[in-house]
Amino acid sequence: MTLYERTINLSKQRGYSLKNLAIKxxxxxxSIYDWKKSTPKADNLQKVADILxxxxxxxxxxxxxxxxxxNSSKVTDILDDETILAFDGMEISEEDKEKLRDYARFIIEQRQRGKK
Known part of the structure; x- marks a missing residue:
């Protein structure tokens, strides 16, 4: 299977069109359509791999x-509004993101009060 074919298959599995994947x-x-004929630059390949x-x-x-x-060394602050939250490669709605942030704030508050 070629790079292009793997990218298409994974993007479909994750719910992205190639156009949306490229934009993200x-x-x-x-640009990803060009991968049929040529190998992408390493940094562009890494960006797509990160999204997928x-x-x-x-x-x-x-x-x-x-x-x-x-990926165990990746640390992201869920309370950072710039953090893109996703599940199984698909972005979470803004409403659900806010619910997750509210829950995270609740957990932090409980820990600060000594209730784990």
Missing amino acids: AGLAEN NVSTDYLLGRTEDLNSVS
Whole structure:
């Protein structure tokens, strides 16, 4: 399977069109379509891999392991309004994001009061 084919398959699984995937990755709308004929720059490949939550090695067909690099070191503050919250590769609605933030604030308040 080619890089382009893997990208199409994963984007469909995650609920993205190639155009939307490119936009979310900060690329030109039709740039991923060019991957049929040419290999993308490493930084563009990484941006797409990050959106799809897979390794670049997976996209390139070097491994069948979606995440060959551990994501355990990623730390993101859920209360940061700039944080893009997603579940299974699909972005969460603003209403649901706010509910999650409210719950996070509640947990923080409970911890500060000594109730774990």
